Amino acid sequence: MTDVIDGNALADQVFDGVSDAVDEFEAEGVTPGLATVIMGEDPASQTYVNMKQRDCEKAGVNGVHVEVDGDASQDDLLDTVADLNDRDDVHGILVQTPLPDHVDEREVMNAIDPIKDADGFHPENVGRLVAGEARFKPCTPHGVQRMLAHADVDTEGKDVVIVGRSNIVGKPLANLLMQKADDGNATVTVCHSRTTDLEAKTKAADVVVAAAGLPEFVTGDMLSEGAVVIDVGINRVDADTEKGYELVGDVDFESASEKASVISPVPGGVGPMTRAMLLYNTIKATRLQTGVDATLP
Numbered sequence: 001m002t003d004v005i006d007g008n009a010l011a012d013q014v015f016d017g018v019s020d021a022v023d024e025f026e027a028e029g030v031t032p033g034l035a036t037v038i039m040g041e042d043p044a045s046q047t048y049v050n051m052k053q054r055d056c057e058k059a060g061v062n063g064v065h066v067e068v069d070g071d072a073s074q075d076d077l078l079d080t081v082a083d084l085n086d087r088d089d090v091h092g093i094l095v096q097t098p099l100p101d102h103v104d105e106r107e108v109m110n111a112i113d114p115i116k117d118a119d120g121f122h123p124e125n126v127g128r129l130v131a132g133e134a135r136f137k138p139c140t141p142h143g144v145q146r147m148l149a150h151a152d153v154d155t156e157g158k159d160v161v162i163v164g165r166s167n168i169v170g171k172p173l174a175n176l177l178m179q180k181a182d183d184g185n186a187t188v189t190v191c192h193s194r195t196t197d198l199e200a201k202t203k204a205a206d207v208v209v210a211a212a213g214l215p216e217f218v219t220g221d222m223l224s225e226g227a228v229v230i231d232v233g234i235n236r237v238d239a240d241t242e243k244g245y246e247l248v249g250d251v252d253f254e255s256a257s258e259k260a261s262v263i264s265p266v267p268g269g270v271g272p273m274t275r276a277m278l279l280y281n282t283i284k285a286t287r288l289q290t291g292v293d294a295t296l297p
């Protein structure tokens with residue numbers, strides 16, 4: 001029997017913990033606040049940011065939403081970030097990516113106050129994570145770790161192959177899984193577009209994490225019997241549906257689930273956990289900024 005991880009249900013458990021933490025803060029006169037910033041009209045980004053704001057509302061977090069015109073300058077965006085850095089009612093800030101081509105993403109991430117960096121993308125937080133002293137784990141990798149723990153997958157001594165080397169997922173997840181920690185201790189291989197004989201590597205892996213941004217790229221014949229498969233991809237492919245597209249992961253779910261012992265679906269897998277861990281980081285940021293010792297979800 002293949003265990004299909006229910007990311008929505010697991011995320012709901014984290015959201016409940018966030019609500020409890022919010023109550024603890026409220027008792028001390030503090031309301032945790034998260035600012036979401038979006039620049040431009042990318043439809044997928046609009047969807048994700050709306051979902052994040054809805055999550056805030058449900059959990060009692062003060063959601064501050066800022067839209068910056070897609071034609072505005074990089075300086076306008078940096079001014080927005082500077083204003084949010086200065087606000088006492090905002091404890092976490094995220095700037096939704098991708099940003100328009102004329103904006104240097106790195107400069108924008110560098111401008112976020114590291115103590116409010118709810119995505120964990122600021123170089124200070126990246127450095128802490130690599131040193132094994134993570135302050136804010138990036139949301140998707142942290143969500144993947146939670147999913148593995150929930151499915152009773154002990155990564156100690158396991159061979160993990162991550163397909164994809166992005167700064168948001170592949171690199172931080174590799175770092176976290178190789179660290180000397182209860183949810184680490186794995187031997188990690190990071191594969192990418194120049195990797196030779198990818199199939200030999202995925203076939204030899206106990207755990208395969210697909211984060212390449214390529215629809216249904218990882219198929220059952222690339223996996224060993226009993227592999228654990230985590231699908232990070234969320235791709236919109238044209239389809240004859242009401243929305244004009246359907247969501248598919250980087251894994252071909254049908255063939256992969258014939259081989260996998262544990263698998264995460266798309267939608268309803270890593271996506272909701274990414275949003276849940278964003279609120280986790282907001283709670284952590286609020287603790288750090290206020291000194292209120294609320295329980296971490």
Ligand SMILES: Nc1nc2c(c(=O)[nH]1)N[C@@H](CN(C=O)c1ccc(C(=O)N[C@@H](CCC(=O)O)C(=O)O)cc1)CN2
Pocket residue numbers: 047048051094095096097098119139140168234247266267268269270271272274275
């Ligand atoms: N600043 C950031 N930008 C981006 C991040 C990030 O962590 N920080 N990650 C991705 C997108 N992402 C978060 O922003 C994200 C993607 C998908 C979901 C999600 O809940 N997906 C649902 C389906 C949603 C739908 O109907 O389209 C699911 O998988 O079930 C949450 C967050 C890139 N940018």
